[in-house]
Amino acid sequence: MDLPRTSTGTILRTTAHILNYYGLHTGAQFASIDGRLDICAATFRAATGKTPNCFLTDEDASLLQIQVCEPAMDAIRMLSAVLPTQPPTDLTTGGDDHIEHVCHWAMTPVWTGNADDQPPAFNEVIGLILRAAQAADALTAAPHQNAA
Numbered sequence: 001m002d003l004p005r006t007s008t009g010t011i012l013r014t015t016a017h018i019l020n021y022y023g024l025h026t027g028a029q030f031a032s033i034d035g036r037l038d039i040c041a042a043t044f045r046a047a048t049g050k051t052p053n054c055f056l057t058d059e060d061a062s063l064l065q066i067q068v069c070e071p072a073m074d075a076i077r078m079l080s081a082v083l084p085t086q087p088p089t090d091l092t093t094g095g096d097d098h099i100e101h102v103c104h105w106a107m108t109p110v111w112t113g114n115a116d117d118q119p120p121a122f123n124e125v126i127g128l129i130l131r132a133a134q135a136a137d138a139l140t141a142a143p144h145q146n147a148a
Contacts (some may be wrong), residue, residue: 007140011075012133014046016126024122026107030062031055039106040066040076040099047072066099076102082132
């Protein structure tokens with residue numbers, strides 16, 4: 001029996017709640033020992049309810065876990081789409097690297113020309129996630145068209 005799929009908007013709102021509770025991790029790997037998660041790890045947890053141990057120590061295994069989770073990847077692609085920059089190219093596939101785009105946005109200083117450029121503030125990260133959720137809801141709110 002297939003369970004109903006959670007909407008991308010719901011996954012993104014849950015991601016915001018998870019980050020608000022556990023905290024945002026912007027260091028090495030996808031999670032920290034104190035429970036903080038990066039955006040993509042929090043999105044995976046929102047989609048699956050799980051945080052694999054590999055998120056702490058194994059970047060390749062973590063990437064694979066996230067990449068094969070379609071609901072998480074749909075949410076990550078939506079986050080990437082609302083960012084003001086374009087995603088980098090994945091050297092292996094030649095496609096857009098949405099995970100890299102989203103993960104590094106939260107830890108990269110926003111260039112303003114000032115000497116004190118800082119990464120986005122936590123409230124800016126949460127705001128972006130909620131805007132992406134709203135965009136996802138708007139894109140899927142169109143009524144179903146019946147065949148004539």
